Amino acid sequence: MKVSIVGITGYSGLELVKILNNHKKVELVSIxxxxxxxxxLSDVYPYLAGVCDLKIEDFDAQEIIEKADLVFFATPSGVASSLAEEFVQADFPIIDLSGxxxxxxxxxxxxxxxxxxxxMILNKFTYALSEYTDVKGKKFIANPGCYxxxxELALIPLVAAGLIETDSIIVDAKSGLTGAGKALSESSHFVNVHDNYMTYKLNHHQHIPxxxxxxxxxxxxxxxxxxxxSLLPVNRGIMATVYCKLKKDVAVSDIASAFAKAYDDKPFVRVQENLPELHNVIGSNFTDIGFAYNEKTNVMTVISVIDNLLKGASGQAVQNLNLMQGWDETEGLHMTPSYL
Amino acid sequence: MKVSIVGITGYSGLELVKILNNHKKVELVSIxxxxxxxxxLSDVYPYLAGVCDLKIEDFDAQEIIEKADLVFFATPSGVASSLAEEFVQADFPIIDLSGxxxxxxxxxxxxxxxxxxxxMILNKFTYALSEYTDVKGKKFIANPGCYxxxxELALIPLVAAGLIETDSIIVDAKSGLTGAGKALSESSHFVNVHDNYMTYKLNHHQHIPxxxxxxxxxxxxxxxxxxxxSLLPVNRGIMATVYCKLKKDVAVSDIASAFAKAYDDKPFVRVQENLPELHNVIGSNFTDIGFAYNEKTNVMTVISVIDNLLKGASGQAVQNLNLMQGWDETEGLHMTPSYL
Amino acid sequence: MKVSIVGITGYSGLELVKILNNHKKVELVSIxxxxxxxxxLSDVYPYLAGVCDLKIEDFDAQEIIEKADLVFFATPSGVASSLAEEFVQADFPIIDLSGxxxxxxxxxxxxxxxxxxxxMILNKFTYALSEYTDVKGKKFIANPGCYxxxxELALIPLVAAGLIETDSIIVDAKSGLTGAGKALSESSHFVNVHDNYMTYKLNHHQHIPxxxxxxxxxxxxxxxxxxxxSLLPVNRGIMATVYCKLKKDVAVSDIASAFAKAYDDKPFVRVQENLPELHNVIGSNFTDIGFAYNEKTNVMTVISVIDNLLKGASGQAVQNLNLMQGWDETEGLHMTPSYL
Amino acid sequence: MKVSIVGITGYSGLELVKILNNHKKVELVSIxxxxxxxxxLSDVYPYLAGVCDLKIEDFDAQEIIEKADLVFFATPSGVASSLAEEFVQADFPIIDLSGxxxxxxxxxxxxxxxxxxxxMILNKFTYALSEYTDVKGKKFIANPGCYxxxxELALIPLVAAGLIETDSIIVDAKSGLTGAGKALSESSHFVNVHDNYMTYKLNHHQHIPxxxxxxxxxxxxxxxxxxxxSLLPVNRGIMATVYCKLKKDVAVSDIASAFAKAYDDKPFVRVQENLPELHNVIGSNFTDIGFAYNEKTNVMTVISVIDNLLKGASGQAVQNLNLMQGWDETEGLHMTPSYL
Structure with a gap:
């Protein structure tokens, strides 16, 4: 299968290149x-020398449609919405990593x-959280946001089973800087991030709806x-710390069962006995989830960690591609967490 | 006034040395x-060359009682409890930074x-959060914990005024590594902390009671x-993110008033218009507090940041000393946040 | 003495504010x-709330001349050269932190x-490395660069005493990011600096001449x-690692004597027995110098560390001010290294 | 081919697990x-859940000899020397990552x-820098050190071609913390490494001979x-900055030719037009080399960067295995640098 990437110089575009380079069924034909x-690309980014030496091209929908079988949009929000129409009209498959x-x-x-x-374009797209959405045969995928x-992976099993008081949910989520993208700004200047921790877009983050x-x-x-x-002084990784009260008569074992039932057969979600740490998933497509209950306050704490650029963007995009095509869900995604 | 420090090689002992070096009314006579x-001390810690060249001595209560007028305990928990009695019986003033x-x-x-x-020893001690406890003339001070x-500085104004549903309080607090002290452990090894973020002692931290x-x-x-x-990959600083629901008919302006009333005349608490960032207080004795209300969920988020070694330990200890003695509360504590 | 700062929003301007806030003989009258x-200033930089609440003003030479007794230029290179003339013609004192x-x-x-x-303007200025230049009574000071x-503090004692082969000198210097200033660029974006180390301006750095x-x-x-x-992934600090061959018949003890002679009476240069580490000087005006000789290669390694914003900029500027005025050289500069 | 790893809980042992997990011709049979x-292993290191669920075993040479076809020693120095003999006597292949x-x-x-x-054991081993040593058919490999x-990859082409004054060579090398291993010590405590930079073992590092x-x-x-x-405050990566004087009549183009000739056909050495940065190789088996000449001083600066755990340890060990067996040199080593 031949694919193109639009938005190659952004972080999720670059990560797609790395993943596709080790994917047996996909060939990257234009960027x-x-x-x-x-x-x-390898002149602009020397770390890719020998990995991807394609030349960066201007966007040209017709050329992509002729050359490739599917296009990834790894563009900032507001771009894919204006470029997708031509592909949709040609019934040409899209995986859009943007919002x-x-x-x-x-x-x-x-x-x-x-x-x-x-x-009419929006109606064609399927929002695809890989573990929950059946995308087999779908053509237009809206890939979920990182946060x-x-x-969602932390809360769905509990919400679906009706185990928690949904009006008690509080999520304190933290992300590394790649989540904010490549744009130069005061808030991405090294000196303002290093040795700092700051909360931003409180109550206004676009992933809430x-x-x-x-x-x-x-x-x-x-x-x-x-x-x-909030912004963690690291490059990669998201931890979502979820607090919620249990419904009456719900036991901790019910929570454990709900997570087991949801994820035991899912290759990229690992339910952990202990609370997961951020570095356990960085560099991989895994989501690690752990939880702990406080009897004194009836609060269940659920912690979910992902690599924001992989499971939170490019990794899940390829996972969705694999599922769309009916391939092995893990193809191209055998990256072990870097940990060290 | 002459003072001694017990536990000089720990982080809070070392910070006391720095503060007292610029304190006009105190002379450090033994460590x-x-x-x-x-x-x-300056041979063990060359950064203190020319700042403190005292020799480190074994602990000897009688010698301290003869030589000094007050002793700081900057020891790990479990130590001061066994060493304090001799001082208490001699009615010799103590500021204990431990728990x-x-x-x-x-x-x-x-x-x-x-x-x-x-x-009978515990009964003699006064727990002294500088902004709330009248310590003038007290002799035995239990200095508060960093978290x-x-x-407490974030919550007291709201709890005291009865503005919030107290059973809805959730605190997600984060600290830099100096909070964990100098002990060598897997969890303080650089490679396990850098590029990581982990939650520890969930529901079990000793500062909860x-x-x-x-x-x-x-x-x-x-x-x-x-x-x-949780552990932030930085050396210093605590952010306590406090979530709570407002009582019926409480307005955001009531919250603002409560904070203003509590802290307008307090030199080390700065109520901010925007959410405070960690690096705004590091290196200083300030506590910065900010808040934001979410109408959709009725949740008030209050963010409070301190330097865990200063306002969270040695800075507040000196602030308490100043208040005990009736001196200017800010003496020795004119450190501006490092920020950069 | 009343002073003004031009270029207040840059890093060295902000550091001057902090130093002058604790300086007994100087009042900051305009920024x-x-x-x-x-x-x-404290609205733009909330960490300065209660420290400096002056309003930022447009540059106006006449107003500064009327209001103040001396002006600091903390501007990027190319600015002071165009603004200084009016002050020089009025014989109004300047300390220029730029190049x-x-x-x-x-x-x-x-x-x-x-x-x-x-x-004719250049001729009026004196390049003032505090430990070597007699600035008593001078009016126009060119403050040295950080690198x-x-x-220079590492090499002058050895060069002056003729102890080393001057054509063998190799300096491998490393700096934290504040050395590059506040400008937004690819090379100051957090993601490009964190977990990275890069050499820049090799053979072309403007501090070489x-x-x-x-x-x-x-x-x-x-x-x-x-x-x-090279750029270290830290905010502050410079280490200059100097390699040079000893002249024939020069002993290590000659090197030690040269350093002792040069710095024994200098309050801000500490010659160390062991190789100095970067964090031993951060937050202070100290320069720590250590050295080690390799008999097998006849190479002497000299390591010199400073805080680039203090001894490398604003600290030395105030040290020069103190010396110009005949005040205690250390006034306002009693900051202990942060270390932790 | 079946392999065992001795010293599984060290950093290079853990990295071997990750590499071998994606190696088509090798099965890891015991750790x-x-x-x-x-x-x-995945209970001790949850990041490896689903990657390696083998149980950790005591060392037992006979069992390894029966079960496997080759053993990797990923042990601290001083261990392999005492354990290797039994394997050598049985003519059982060893790749020793230690010194x-x-x-x-x-x-x-x-x-x-x-x-x-x-x-007699030492004599059996071949020191194998993959790009220079012919290991086809060898049985006992001493894998090179990280520094x-x-x-060596930076200097061999220049030394071999006689282009530089060999008595002028000065190497200023820097490493991330994983280079120091997992042992707990003052110098690996987060607070002593973060925001610091220190030189250690100057003139005494065991990689010099x-x-x-x-x-x-x-x-x-x-x-x-x-x-x-020196220690960089990062987890991974080494930069060796090499300074040397060119011999008379040697031109920069001679240097470029020497590097091209040495590495044009080597898949893991990338000679760069610009000076390489540390993050361009982290997470991969690449060595990036760049250089720049200073006419004023006749000094050539050569910069070489590697991931100390991959090309500097486990990656090169697998590269050597591939070469010993006559397999594709890159098998199992298709990791793209993480960069972000």
């Missing part, structure tokens, strides 16, 4: 960006402060959730 | 430890898993609180 | 910048690629030196 | 250590301060070299 056009095709138009506009995609992935919408599919009465996001 | 006895004299004996034993101090300081006990002095019906502690 | 004009008045016009132009100051300070010029004052035959600069 | 015996079989007995004893292996690998011995094979007159090692 596109608005910057550095005409240069070899442009995850939400209804009005919700998107409210949270992203950008013009939404057309409704959303970590949080995505999480609520997903959970509502499992519990129609699901209310708004309290969700905070 | 004590069980290791490196006989060596100059040994903060809690009732049975609570101490349950949470610290160590033998408690004798009750406890950050959390200290916080609850302090809050109960402001609201007798205060229940247990949900409290988590 | 100037091109950005954020009209806002309180604009350190080099002859032609050398400046070659290395800084900018228009130099006028020669230059660390390197400054170092050579200074050393030539002690040895007229001093040739060019090999000098490399 | 051995002195600690945690009887536990699953025990790299040096003549007397040199080993002088630099490692430990008892050396027996000479040695980075330095290994480097000199290797270079002498290319130039019998090779003298001692000046070599320093």
């Amino acid at each position: 596109h960006a608005t910057k550095e056009v005409g240069r070899r 442009d095709h995850r939400l209804p138009a009005d919700v998107y506009q409210e949270w992203y402060k950008k013009s939404p995609a057309k409704k 959303a992935t970590a949080t 995505e999480i609520v919408q997903t959970l509502q599919a499992f519990d129609a009465d699901m209310p708004e959730i309290q969700f905070s996001t | 004590h430890a069980t290791k490196e006895v006989g060596r100059r 040994d004299h903060r809690l009732p004996a049975d609570v101490y034993q349950e949470w610290y898993k160590k033998s408690p101090a004798k009750k 406890a300081t950050a959390t 200290e916080i609850v006990q302090t809050l109960q002095a402001f609201d007798a019906d205060m229940p247990e609180i949900q409290f988590s502690t | 100037h910048a091109t950005k954020e004009v009209g806002r309180r 604009d008045h350190r080099l002859p016009a032609d050398v400046y132009q070659e290395w800084y690629k900018k228009s130099p100051a006028k020669k 230059a300070t660390a390197t 400054e170092i050579v010029q200074t050393l030539q004052a002690f040895d007229a035959d001093m040739p060019e030196i090999q000098f490399s600069t | 051995h250590a002195t600690k945690e015996v009887g536990r699953r 025990d079989h790299r040096l003549p007995a007397d040199v080993y004893q002088e630099w490692y301060k430990k008892s050396p292996a027996k000479k 040695a690998t980075a330095t 290994e480097i000199v011995q290797t270079l002498q094979a290319f130039d019998a007159d090779m003298p001692e070299i000046q070599f320093s090692t």
Whole structure:
């Protein structure tokens, strides 16, 4: 299968290159960006010398449609919505890693402060959290957000089984800097991040409606959730710390059973006996989940960790591709966590 | 005034040296430890060359009583409880930075898993959160814990004014590595901390009963609180992120008023318009507090940041000394946050 | 004495504020910048709340001349050269922290690629490495560069005493990110610095001619030196590692004597028995110097560490001010290294 | 092919597990250590859940000989020398990642301060820098040290071609903390490493004789070299910065030709146009080399970067295995640098 990547110079585009380089069923045939056009990717990024020596090309939908069988959009929000239409009309498969095709138009506009995609385009897309969405044969995939992935995988088993008081949910999520992308800003300057920890977009992060919408599919009465996001002084990784009260008569063993039932046959979710640490998943497509109950306060703490660029973006995109095609779900994704 | 420090080679002992070096009313006359006895402090720690060239001495209560006017205990928990008695019997002033004299004996034993101090000794000590405790003329001070300081300063104004649902309180606190002390362990090895983030002692941290006990002095019906502690890959700093639901009819302006009333005349607590960042207080004795309300969930988020070694330990100890003596509260504590 | 700072929003301007806040003989009366004009400094930088609440003003030479007794230029290179003339003509004292008045016009132009100051202005300035230059009564001070300070303090005693083969000198210097200033660039983005180490401006760093010029004052035959600069993933600190061959019949004890003679009476240079570590000086105005000889290769390694923003910029600027005025050299500079 | 690993709980043992997990021709059949015996590796290291669930066994040479076809020693220095004999006598293949079989007995004893292996055992081993040693069919491999690998790959082409003044060589090498291993010590405590930079074992690092011995094979007159090692506050990576003077009439193009000739057909050495950065190789088996010449000082600076745990240890060990067996040199080693 031949694929193209649009938005190659962003972090998730670069990670896609690495994954696809070890994927047996996929060949990367073209890479596109608005910057550095005409240069070899390995000249711009010498760490890719010998890994990907393709030249960066301008975006050209027709050329991609002729050359490839599927396109990945690894673009900032607001870009894919304007470029996807031509592919959709040609019935040409898309996996969009951005937030442009995850939400209804009005919700998107409210949270992203950008013009939404057309409704007829949005309707074609399937929001695909790999562990829960059947994408076999689908053509247009909205790949989940990084914070959303970590949080949804932690909460769905509990919400679906009706084990927790949904109005008590509080999520304190933390991310490394790659989550904020490559843009230069005060808040990405080394001196402002190193030896610091800061909370941002409190109550306003654009992944909030995505999480609520997903959970509502499992519990129609699901209310708004309290969700905070902070910047860790590391490059990669998200930890979502979820606090919630158990419903009456729910035992800790019910929680354990719900997680086991949800993930025992899922290759990329590892339910842990102890609380997972961030470095246990970095560099891999794994989600590690652990939990602990406090009898004194009736609060269950669930901790979920992912690599924001892999399970939170490019890894899950390839996992979705594998599932769309009916291939082995793990193909190309055998990266062991770096840990050290 | 002449003072001695017991436990000089620990982090809070070393920070006391730095503070006292610029304190106009205090002279450091002796420093004590069980290791490196006989060596100059500046030979063991070359960064102190020219700052403190005293020799490290064995502990000797009588010698301290003869030589000094007050002793700081900067020892690990379980040490001060066994050494303090001789000073108490001699009515010789103590500021204990450890947890040994903060809690009732049975609570101490349950949470610290160590033998408690004798009750007649414990009864002599005053737990002194500088902004709330009148220590003028007191002789025996139990200096608060680092997590406890950050959390109590965030919560007391709200609890005291009855503005929040106390059974909804969830504290997600994070600390740099100096909070864990100098002991060598897997969890303090550089490779296990760098590029990592981990939650530890969940529901079991020994500062929990200290916080609850302090809050109960402001609201007798205060229940247990949900409290988590995690390790940030930085040397210094604590952020306590406090989530709580507002009582009916409480407005955000009531919260603002409560904080203003509590801290407008306090030199070391700065109520901020925006959410405070960790690096805004590192290297100083300040506590910065900010808050934001979510109308959709009725959750108030309060963020409180301190330098765990200063306001969370040695800085507050000197602040308490100043208040005990009736000196200017800020003497010796004019350190500006390092920020950069 | 009343002083103004031009370039307040840069790192060295901000550090000056912190130092002057604890300086007994100096009052900061105005702060100037091109950005954020009209806002309180503590609104832009909340960490300074209660430390400096002055409003940022536009640059206005006449106003400074009327209001203050001396002006610090903490501006990027190329700015002070164009603004200094008005002060010089008014015989109004300047301490320039930038590189604009350190080099002859032609050398400046070659290395800084900018228009130099006028020669008649340059002639008025004295390059002032505090430990070597007599600035008592001087009015126009060119404060040394950060790399230059660390390197010159390591080499002058050896060059002045003729102990080393000057054509064998190789300096491998490393700096934290604050050395590169606040400008946003790919190379200051957190993700590109963290977990990385890179060499930059190899053979082209603008401090090279400054170092050579200074050393030539002690040895007229001093040739060019090999000098490399790299970025450490830390905020602060420079280590200059100097390699050089000893002249025939020079003993290690001669090296030790040269350093002792040079620095025994200097309060801010500490010659160490062991090799100094970076964190031993961060947060202070100290320079720590240590050395070790290799008999097999006849190479002497000298290591010199400073805080680039203090001894390498704002600290030395205040040290020079103290010396100009005949005050205690250490006034305002009693900061102990943070170490932890 | 079936292999065993002795010393599984050390960093290089753990990295071998990751590499072999993706190696098509090798099956890991047993793992051995002195600690945690009887536990699953993935219970001790949850990041390996689903990657390696073997149980850790006591060391037992006979069992390994029966079960496997080759053994990796990933043990601290001083261990393999005492355990290897039984395998050698059984003519059972060994790849030793430690320093025990790299040096003549007397040199080993002088630099490692430990008892050396027996000479008859030492004589059986081949020191194997993959790019230079023909190991096809060899049975006993001494895998090079991490600093040695980075330095030798930078210097051999220049020394072999007689292009540089060998008595002018100065190597300033820096390593991340994994290079120091898992042992708990003051110097591996997070607080002592973070925001610090320190030089250690100056003139005494045990890789010095290994480097000199290797270079002498290319130039019998090779003298001692000046070599320093410092700790970078990162987990992984070594940069060797090599300074040397060019011989008369040697041009920069001669240097470029020497590198091209040496490495154009080597899959894991990438000669770069610009100076390589540390993060360009982390997570991979690549060595990136770049260089720049200073006409004013006649000094060539060569920079070589590797991942100390991969090309500097476990990666090269598998590369050597591939070469011994006549397999594709890159099998199992297709890891792209993490970069982000």
